[in-house]
Amino acid sequence: MPSLFVDTTPLRVSPAYRRLWWGLTVSNLGTQLTVVVVGLQVYEITRSTFSVGVLGLCALVPLVVFGLYGGAIVDHYDRRTVALVSSTVSWVVTLGLAVQGFLLGSDAPVALLFALVAVQSAANAVNSPARGAIVPRLLEPQLMPAANALQTAAFSAALMIGPLLGAAIAGAVGFGWAYATDAVLFTSALTALLSLPPVPPEHSDTRRRRVGLASVVDGLRYLGTQRNVRMTFAVDLVAMVCAMPRVVFPAVGLLYLGGGETTTGALTAALAVGSALATLFSGGLARVRWQGRVITGAITAWGLAVVGFGLVLVAVGRSEPSSVLWWALAAAFLMLVVAGGADAISAVFRQTILQTATPDDMRGRLQGVFIVVVAGGPRLGDLVVGGLSSRVGEAWAVVIGGLLCVVLLWVLVRAQRSFWRYDAHHPEP
Numbered sequence: 001m002p003s004l005f006v007d008t009t010p011l012r013v014s015p016a017y018r019r020l021w022w023g024l025t026v027s028n029l030g031t032q033l034t035v036v037v038v039g040l041q042v043y044e045i046t047r048s049t050f051s052v053g054v055l056g057l058c059a060l061v062p063l064v065v066f067g068l069y070g071g072a073i074v075d076h077y078d079r080r081t082v083a084l085v086s087s088t089v090s091w092v093v094t095l096g097l098a099v100q101g102f103l104l105g106s107d108a109p110v111a112l113l114f115a116l117v118a119v120q121s122a123a124n125a126v127n128s129p130a131r132g133a134i135v136p137r138l139l140e141p142q143l144m145p146a147a148n149a150l151q152t153a154a155f156s157a158a159l160m161i162g163p164l165l166g167a168a169i170a171g172a173v174g175f176g177w178a179y180a181t182d183a184v185l186f187t188s189a190l191t192a193l194l195s196l197p198p199v200p201p202e203h204s205d206t207r208r209r210r211v212g213l214a215s216v217v218d219g220l221r222y223l224g225t226q227r228n229v230r231m232t233f234a235v236d237l238v239a240m241v242c243a244m245p246r247v248v249f250p251a252v253g254l255l256y257l258g259g260g261e262t263t264t265g266a267l268t269a270a271l272a273v274g275s276a277l278a279t280l281f282s283g284g285l286a287r288v289r290w291q292g293r294v295i296t297g298a299i300t301a302w303g304l305a306v307v308g309f310g311l312v313l314v315a316v317g318r319s320e321p322s323s324v325l326w327w328a329l330a331a332a333f334l335m336l337v338v339a340g341g342a343d344a345i346s347a348v349f350r351q352t353i354l355q356t357a358t359p360d361d362m363r364g365r366l367q368g369v370f371i372v373v374v375a376g377g378p379r380l381g382d383l384v385v386g387g388l389s390s391r392v393g394e395a396w397a398v399v400i401g402g403l404l405c406v407v408l409l410w411v412l413v414r415a416q417r418s419f420w421r422y423d424a425h426h427p428e429p
Helices: 008-014 014-046 051-072 077-105 110-138 141-175 175-194 213-225 225-244 246-255 263-280 283-287 292-318 326-357 360-392 395-416
Strands: none
Touching: 008 014, 008 110, 008 141, 014 077, 014 110, 014 175, 014 283, 051 077, 051 213, 077 110, 077 175, 077 292, 110 141, 110 326, 141 175, 141 263, 141 326, 213 225, 213 360, 225 283, 225 292, 225 326, 225 360, 225 395, 246 263, 246 292, 246 360, 246 395, 263 326, 292 326, 292 395, 326 360, 326 395, 360 395
């Protein structure tokens, strides 16, 4: 049923895109593996959840800084070269993680792990805008929704399988072998990038070729003039900052639904399951014309699904059950599956609008902003929902966050009506 299942046309018509997609799919599996394993190693060394949180901060700060600057680099140099260099740096860091895992293990200085993660995050912050700017050069604009659905599906699969694989390898044979597995898988991305032709930026006559802080500022100034592209960032920030529920998952597993870490893992996986299902059955997305309306509907569904998740928690109360409340866990899981699917559909079209409505010589910088928003929004959401939870409890914090998401979303859409009217046949930034 080609009209129902994910559209694989981009894989068939573009050998270059096919090689890149497969390479990144395999390497993303290793990346998600390492994210979990390095957290496990830090916790084993320190026995401190706070230290694991600091690890996240070490990844976030370089991602923000180098995401913006990396976008300027991408708009100045050949995108293939930038992606290769940054990927090589990331691969070398992974090899470093493997070496320390074999030699030091639980005796490794935690500062070493913080430093390695920070360098790897900086490399990824440059690499992501480069890859995002390469894809529109390999495919026709009408294939971008299908291409983004394929990439979202691959990432969702990696998000489900990678952590399980990493924890299993680390538990069975140690941290070193887990990192070494990532290093082997990462070679697929290097091979795919090596197979690409050069992808130099297409500079217009009205913008000078320059890189540095001034280039970053130019990109931000340009974004300020592009109302529809700017709205894709604004609505995503509303969704993630107001209604990202993951920060309450550990408390939910202990205090609401029972099951502890197992329930926490199931709730985390539910978002990825929803994303995978939405992209698996995304064949009709390639024909969507009014993409702003679909994004608005998807984020509305996200907010309402998060409200539904919160209402399940309100219904059971903070009872600290001694065993799993299976009916409540099933209902909560279903709500998060819906939320994950809605978020995936929103992501497909937000990325599509960015890639098709932005001129090539600005794509790198705006892709850099995209990375900052995608990475930073959920982190801010953790702070907002976590802080609200300390005042009204986890259940009502989630309900309030979901409702606030929907209200603010529609306020933005009403204020920026061109986003509602955005036409994929005649893209206007």
